[in-house]
Amino acid sequence: MLSSQGWGCLFKFVFLSGLLLPAVACTGPGFDTTAGTVANSLQINSSIEAVNVFLSTGKCSNAISTIYPLYNSINSNNSIRFATASAYGCSAHINLLNNINGLLTFQSDSVLGLLFEFAANQFPSVANPDDKIPQAAENGTDAVQAIIQSGTVLVTAYTVNSTSNNPISLLSGDRLNDANSYLTFLSLALMGSLENRYATPSASNFYHKSNNLPWTTAATAIGDGCAYASAVLNYFDGIDFVQSVAPPSVASIYSNIQALEPQLNYGCCLGLQTCGFAGSCGASIPCNLTGGTCSTCTSCANCPSLCLKCPTTLRSRASCTGLVTDQNSCAAAGLVSQINDVLWSGPP
Amino acid sequence: MNWKGSFVTFTLFSFAFNYGSTDFVPLVYGDEWRPLYRGARAQAMGNAFVAVADDEQALFYNPAGLAGIKRFSFTVASANLDVSNDLINNYPTITNVLSSPSLTSLNTFLGKNLYARAEGMVAFTLPGFEIAGIYDQQVAIRLKNLAFPQGVLGSQTTDGVQAGFGFRVLKLKRKKGEWRVGLSAKVLWRAGGFQTPSLTQLLTLNSQSITSNISSIGIGYGMDLGSQFIYNFRKNIVFMSGLAFTDIGTTSFASAASPQLSNLTAGLAAKYTASDMILTFAYDYAHLLDSTMDWTRKLHMGLELKFPVVSLSIGMSALSLTYGVSLDFWLLRASYVVYSEDQATVSNVDSEARTMASVMMKFDF
Numbered sequence: 001m002l003s004s005q006g007w008g009c010l011f012k013f014v015f016l017s018g019l020l021l022p023a024v025a026c027t028g029p030g031f032d033t034t035a036g037t038v039a040n041s042l043q044i045n046s047s048i049e050a051v052n053v054f055l056s057t058g059k060c061s062n063a064i065s066t067i068y069p070l071y072n073s074i075n076s077n078n079s080i081r082f083a084t085a086s087a088y089g090c091s092a093h094i095n096l097l098n099n100i101n102g103l104l105t106f107q108s109d110s111v112l113g114l115l116f117e118f119a120a121n122q123f124p125s126v127a128n129p130d131d132k133i134p135q136a137a138e139n140g141t142d143a144v145q146a147i148i149q150s151g152t153v154l155v156t157a158y159t160v161n162s163t164s165n166n167p168i169s170l171l172s173g174d175r176l177n178d179a180n181s182y183l184t185f186l187s188l189a190l191m192g193s194l195e196n197r198y199a200t201p202s203a204s205n206f207y208h209k210s211n212n213l214p215w216t217t218a219a220t221a222i223g224d225g226c227a228y229a230s231a232v233l234n235y236f237d238g239i240d241f242v243q244s245v246a247p248p249s250v251a252s253i254y255s256n257i258q259a260l261e262p263q264l265n266y267g268c269c270l271g272l273q274t275c276g277f278a279g280s281c282g283a284s285i286p287c288n289l290t291g292g293t294c295s296t297c298t299s300c301a302n303c304p305s306l307c308l309k310c311p312t313t314l315r316s317r318a319s320c321t322g323l324v325t326d327q328n329s330c331a332a333a334g335l336v337s338q339i340n341d342v343l344w345s346g347p348p
Numbered sequence: 349m350n351w352k353g354s355f356v357t358f359t360l361f362s363f364a365f366n367y368g369s370t371d372f373v374p375l376v377y378g379d380e381w382r383p384l385y386r387g388a389r390a391q392a393m394g395n396a397f398v399a400v401a402d403d404e405q406a407l408f409y410n411p412a413g414l415a416g417i418k419r420f421s422f423t424v425a426s427a428n429l430d431v432s433n434d435l436i437n438n439y440p441t442i443t444n445v446l447s448s449p450s451l452t453s454l455n456t457f458l459g460k461n462l463y464a465r466a467e468g469m470v471a472f473t474l475p476g477f478e479i480a481g482i483y484d485q486q487v488a489i490r491l492k493n494l495a496f497p498q499g500v501l502g503s504q505t506t507d508g509v510q511a512g513f514g515f516r517v518l519k520l521k522r523k524k525g526e527w528r529v530g531l532s533a534k535v536l537w538r539a540g541g542f543q544t545p546s547l548t549q550l551l552t553l554n555s556q557s558i559t560s561n562i563s564s565i566g567i568g569y570g571m572d573l574g575s576q577f578i579y580n581f582r583k584n585i586v587f588m589s590g591l592a593f594t595d596i597g598t599t600s601f602a603s604a605a606s607p608q609l610s611n612l613t614a615g616l617a618a619k620y621t622a623s624d625m626i627l628t629f630a631y632d633y634a635h636l637l638d639s640t641m642d643w644t645r646k647l648h649m650g651l652e653l654k655f656p657v658v659s660l661s662i663g664m665s666a667l668s669l670t671y672g673v674s675l676d677f678w679l680l681r682a683s684y685v686v687y688s689e690d691q692a693t694v695s696n697v698d699s700e701a702r703t704m705a706s707v708m709m710k711f712d713f
Contacts, residue, residue, distance in 0.1 A: 058494060090494065
């Protein structure tokens with residue numbers, strides 16, 4: 001048998017080793033949210049992992065409250081921004097696999113209206129009580145637009161919140177491919193939720209709109225109107241990339257949607273003309289789009305930016321001032337009018 | 349549609365992943381550390397085994413332990429099967445999903461840790477020497493986040509041969525103790541690995557980029573070094589310490605297969621022997637050279653109570669409870685172990701509970 005000295009020695013050995021356990025069990029990677037506090041990689045990684053676990057069971061609020069202190073701090077990086085975007089995506093009711101499946105199985109009676117009807121189908125939303133889907137999608141978009149490729153020089157004219165911890169680039173080429181891919185879903189959520197709130201799509205009639213989207217003049221194309229137009233453009237920025245890297249069997253699905261892009265550019269062009277911008281290019285600039293190309297713009301130096309493409313700065317939902325002298329407001333109004341009049345079926 | 353089936357297939361059964369996108373950002377995920385060999389006895393003791401290693405498993409945990417082996421033995425077959433509890437509990441659901449796969453049904457997998465591992469080993473052991481052949485096959489699907497699916501997908505097959513020597517370099521007077529060192533070398537063939545697919549890969553269903561490494565088998569050479577110090581405190585009390593450096597410099601493969609990461613572990617143990625019982629306590633601190641790993645994941649401790657036929661073990665691997673029972677019937681040893689592996693950066697954020705069943709047939713001479 002063990003002597004008393006032996007037992008004592010064995011006890012001390014076990015005890016001292018075991019003493020570490022409760023100490024360890026009570027410690028964690030807690031993050032001090034005090035402004036300026038630097039979090040270490042363990043704290044950041046464990047927070048992101050906790051977000052992923054929360055989002056596996058739809059605990060969106062828990063995920064946001066876990067990641068937001070890091071996102072809103074000097075520690076923010078692309079991994080944190082991805083986690084933030086997905087937490088807001090959860091609040092915006094994005095279920096990525098369901099959404100992809102929905103796109104592939106959605107029955108539409110119109111190729112032109114497919115995107116808008118599908119968005120309305122996937123993201124029903126009501127303002128009273130406010131389900132906050134549009135706001136969540138907008139916050140997620142902010143996070144994902146801040147996921148910039150390393151080494152990128154940001155252009156001041158296309159940078160939003162440049163002094164924040166998460167500066168946004170409106171140029172899709174500045175962002176990581178995965179960011180642009182996820183942007184398509186956040187944009188879809190924003191489009192669909194606003195469509196449900198303002199156009200009352202009919203579930204029994206291929207999600208045709210029951211009334212027009214209201215933002216058809218520069219004066220009204222602010223707030224939700226500007227957000228809607230920016231979501232449409234951001235969606236196409238993302239889909240351009242996804243379509244370019246997809247294998248042929250899948251690329252064709254995205255191509256059907258991508259084919260609408262010239263129509264959107266045409267809508268922006270008409271909106272700019274309505275505000276008189278086309279006149280500044282001369283009377284011979286009729287925005288005569290043929291296959292998406294404005295063939296008569298060659299004589300005007302600034303025509304390409306006005307006629308061939310919607311303004312890059314309209315990718316920011318806060319870019320519209322509501323004035324007829326504002327290109328973004330005018331282009332947004334024209335884009336919405338084009339959707340109302342040509343692309344999305346339904347009265348009036 | 350046909351491509352949907354392809355999507356499901358590649359998601360579930362992809363054998364290797366090759367990222368075509370050059371700007372892929374590794375989605376942060378703790379993942380587990382995967383030892384080359386996971387023995388039932390060590391696992392039941394919380395993987396605290398570096399100082400204890402005194403049997404045929406010493407070759408993989410600490411080759412210095414081979415110096416303590418006094419008999420010839422031939423392990424005809426040792427088979428371990430590890431399965432995650434999520435896989436066991438959700439098996440009927442998963443079977444249904446696989447019988448009619450769809451994109452939506454893949455949501456079934458989100459938040460669940462699905463893992464299975466089959467491992468076989470054959471070994472010939474002499475005093476101070478062992479040579480063993482191993483076969484290891486493991487698959488895992490760990491997807492999280494409904495809004496932005498991500499996580500670990502993978503499959504890995506490893507075959508190999510490992511041989512090692514253990515010898516005594518110092519002996520204390522009056523048989524008070526000894527210092528052992530050991531060295532082993534291995535040659536492994538591995539295909540596949542564990543990776544995280546990017547969102548773009550999921551969206552574009554680019555299975556070609558994912559499956560291009562299926563047949564890519566790479567060869568790798570590795571070396572382990574170990575040390576043990578045995579101190580006979582009393583006739584029936586032994587204190588032990590160990591230091592093992594496995595896969596020194598990381599065993600890499602001549603393909604895209606996942607490398608076998610190096611691990612430096614220090615351990616302490618105490619053994620008390622009574623008439624028909626051996627009580628062993630062990631404590632390891634692993635991954636000494638990994639400064640990025642949370643220290644709670646480095647802690648291992650275990651207790652083994654060994655009787656002539658039955659062995660009972662309990663332990664803590666990181667902060668997760670492990671326990672097991674082992675039965676010895678002449679040539680046969682059967683073990684049942686329950687343990688958890690952390691799949692996150694820190695302990696207890698995402699613990700994967702597993703069950704291991706092990707059968708070994710061994711001749712002692």
